[in-house]
Amino acid sequence: MKYLSEFRDPVLAQALLARIAAEVQPGQRYRLMEFCGGHTHALARYGLPALLPDNVRMVHGPGCPVCVLPTGRIDQAIRLALEQPVMLCCYGDVLRVPASDGLTLLKARAQGADVRMVYSPLDALELARKYPEREVVFFAIGFETTTPPSASAILQAQAEGLTNFSVLCHHVLTLPAMQAILDQPGGTPLDGLIGPAHVSTVIGSTPYLPLVAHYRKPLVVAGFEPLDLLQAILMLVRQVNEGRAEVENEFTRAVLPEGNRKAQALVDRVFAARSTFEWRGLGELPDSGLTLRVAYAAFDAERRFPQADYRRASDHKGCECAAVLRGEKEPQACRLFGKACTPEHPLGACMVSAEGACAASYTYGRAAMEVR
Secondary structure, eight states, rough: OOTGGGGOOOHHHHHHHHHHHSSSSOOOEEEEEEEEHHHHHHHHTTGGGGOOOOEEEEEEEEOOTTSSSSHHHHHHHHHHHHHEEEEEEEOOTTTOOOGGGGGOHHHHHHHHHHHEEEESSHHHHHHHHTTTSEEEEEEESSTTHHHHHHHHHHHHHHHHHOTTTTEEEEEEEEHHHHHHHOOHHHHOOOSSEEHHHHHHHOOSSSHHHHHHHHHOOOOOEEOSSSHHHHHHHHHHHHHHTTTTTEEEEEETOOOOHHHHHHHHHHHHEEEEEEEEEEOOOOOOEEEEEEEEOOOGGGHHHHHHHOOOSOOOOOOOOTOOHHHHOOOTGGGSSSTTTTTTTTTTSSSSGGGGGGTTTHHHHHHHHHHHOOOO
């Protein structure tokens, strides 16, 4: 398949690994954060961290949309589903994220809540058309990648006059999270960043320029295939060696400097920045989440159902997901990892999500993700 098999060529991979090994400098450490959870899984799946030189360390970042959603937001969705006469629609991996009192959305469904898995907000929109007598709420999460479809669904609902459709909006933004990671006092020191792929197809590579200039940390936008990631690591190694801090784009087949202008305009039309939003592991970050603009308030589930308000809540006491998301700990450093906490019985969001670091480490083996 074009743009797939050629980016998994083992001969080219060996050549890139040899070039990385030749260019790393003795005595220099290269601590590189893959911000995106999709990159975390790709690195683990192909066992790349174990193939890199000992002084090149990959650090997991907070780019998993399910993982960064704090417990209180899951609680809010559960209360809405259990206490209000709504049909709550959400993505599949959100169903099993642990909330307070041992609940999940899946368990709420077992208690009688009408919770349904959908593949896109358009599926929720179709349910609103099919059941005009029901209130249908789409639980919208994710970074800039999943925000345009939510905006499109809201505009379509408005155009059709669907009064029984609303969105519980918990979309978040990439750059404030990156800034929070780099601002951490006493956090993991980083020498470079691998920029997210899907997010960058929407926002482009240009928005990273001020962040890179301010923090003097190089950033390379990369695709998800093994050769993408190895090439990005090589590009970061070279920047570190040369004392450069620039934005480079390895994923040129999909990412433009200006991004997807049509998708950006769609999002800007429907959404506005929240003054503050809580993240798991990062706390309250200003202007880091989105809410519906006043013109679309009729489709805002938080306004339509004020009884299901947001309340802060704590994670499981033994869960280290917050530290994993900040890049401070590896999944194996959590005493619950692989014991009390497994994909079958997750105690933290990082073990549930398809992009979670703990799930990646558990699925693909400890050797692939080991710290050296």
